[in-house]
Amino acid sequence: MHESERHRLILSVLRERPVATVRELVLLTESSEATIRRDIAALHRQKGLRKMRGGVEALNAPPIAGLAGQPFAYNKSLNVDNKRAIARKAVDLCEDGEAIIINGGTTTFQMVHYLTTRHMQVFTNSLPIADHLLAHSRNTVTVPGGTLYREQNIILSPFSDDGSRHFAARVMFMGAQGIGPLGVMEADPLLAQAEQKLIGQAEELVILADSSKFAQRSTLVLCGLGRVTRIVTDAGISDEARAMVEDAGVDLIVVPAERNA
Numbered sequence: 253m254h255e256s257e258r259h260r261l262i263l264s265v266l267r268e269r270p271v272a273t274v275r276e277l278v279l280l281t282e283s284s285e286a287t288i289r290r291d292i293a294a295l296h297r298q299k300g301l302r303k304m305r306g307g308v309e310a311l312n313a314p315p316i317a318g319l320a321g322q323p324f325a326y327n328k329s330l331n332v333d334n335k336r337a338i339a340r341k342a343v344d345l346c347e348d349g350e351a352i353i354i355n356g357g358t359t360t361f362q363m364v365h366y367l368t369t370r371h372m373q374v375f376t377n378s379l380p381i382a383d384h385l386l387a388h389s390r391n392t393v394t395v396p397g398g399t400l401y402r403e404q405n406i407i408l409s410p411f412s413d414d415g416s417r418h419f420a421a422r423v424m425f426m427g428a429q430g431i432g433p434l435g436v437m438e439a440d441p442l443l444a445q446a447e448q449k450l451i452g453q454a455e456e457l458v459i460l461a462d463s464s465k466f467a468q469r470s471t472l473v474l475c476g477l478g479r480v481t482r483i484v485t486d487a488g489i490s491d492e493a494r495a496m497v498e499d500a501g502v503d504l505i506v507v508p509a510e511r512n513a
Contacts, residue, residue, distance in 0.1 A: 253281055258291050263300055266310040273307040332362075334462040334486040337507045339363040341484050342425050342460055346372060350422050353450050354381055356406035357427030359460045367391060375419045375453075377407045377446060394419060396446075408446045416449050423481075424454035428461045430468035433496060435477050437470040444472045456481040463488035466496075477502055 253261075258281045265272050265280065277288045296303040302311055339362030346352055348371045354360050356378030364384040367374070373392045376382055379400060385391050396416050398409030426447060430437040436459060438444040451457055457479055463486050477496075482503035489506060497504045 253283065255291065258283060258287075259295060259300070262291060262295065262308070266301055266308065270310045271304070271307055277308070331462045331464065331486075334488070335359045335362045335460075336365070337486060338460050338462065338484045340366050341505060341507045342458060343367055343370065345423070345458065346370065348372060351375070351420065353419070353421045353424035353454050354378065355424065355426040355447060355450060356381065356404065357460075359427045359462065360425050363425065363460075364388070375416065375421065375450075377416075377450070379405045379407065398446075404443075406443075408442050412449070414446075414449070416446075416453060419453055421454045423456040423458055424450055425458050425460055426451075428459055428465050428474075429470045431459065431461055431466050431477075431483070431493075431497075432469055433477075434473045436474045436480065437468075438472045438474045439470045441472065444474050447474055451475060451479065459483045462486050463490070463493070466490065466493035 261281055262272070262277055265277070274285060274288055274292070277283075277291075278285050281288065283291075292301070292303050292308055295301045295308075299311070302309040335358060338359055342360075343363055343366035351373040352375070354363060354374060354376045356376065361378065361380055364381055367385060368389045371390055373394070374381075374385060375394045375396075376385075377396050377398075379395075382393050382395050385393050394415070396407055396409060396414040398407045398414050400407050426436075428436045429439045438447065451474075457475070459480055459482075461483060466485075466489060477500035480500075480502050482505060483497055484505045484507065487506055487508055494504060494506075
């Protein structure tokens with residue numbers, strides 16, 4: 253990633269939340285700590301941010317608190333071949349005429365390409381998913397009420413009656429911040445609250461996660477593996493992760509990556 257790209261990404265994070273740590277920026281940009289510290293120093297001199305011990309602070313706090321995690325636009329470009337293969341398999345699990353829930357995320361977003369010829373009732377809190385399905389398919393699309401968080405392109409509400417409790421689905425498709433022995437993990441409390449509401453509206457829960465998610469951990473456990481019906485992932489999954497999923501009694505589907513998709 254070039255210096256200008258790193259700078260834009262760092263400033264983008266600070267438009268959504270007031271502070272970010274050096275460690276978070278290292279992971280976000282896939283750069284060394286020394287590189288990030290040089291970037292921080294340069295942006296501090298340019299008065300783009302305020303340097304602080306262990307991280308950075310926005311010069312002006314965002315009007316709406318942002319969500320933890322990487323921006324949608326950044327994640328969308330990662331592991332695209334694997335995500336598309338996972339998404340194609342997810343759509344294969346659906347039948348025309350049924351109701352499904354698709355939670356916002358960059359892997360679940362890839363489902364839109366394979367839903368264009370289908371006829372289903374889709375409930376989603378993802379603005380990009382809703383926009384694409386409305387423009388390029390005949391699926392019925394329902395979205396919840398709430399606030400649009402720009403960086404993640406997702407609609408969330410802290411209130412219990414956001415419309416989701418009136419929608420019943422056979423299956424919910426959801427991504428994950430990480431997957432481990434304790435279950436499916438999320439990084440942000442508001443995201444976790446919204447996802448738990450949606451999980452309660454579906455008979456089955458299908459997790460769409462590329463193999464890198466089995467090496468990631470977070471602070472919030474969204475649900476135990478016992479609530480998960482199946483996990484769709486790519487061939488990069490380790491033997492250890494495969495055994496963990498199968499020992500939990502979760503149906504595991506492994507797909508090859510799509511090339512030049």
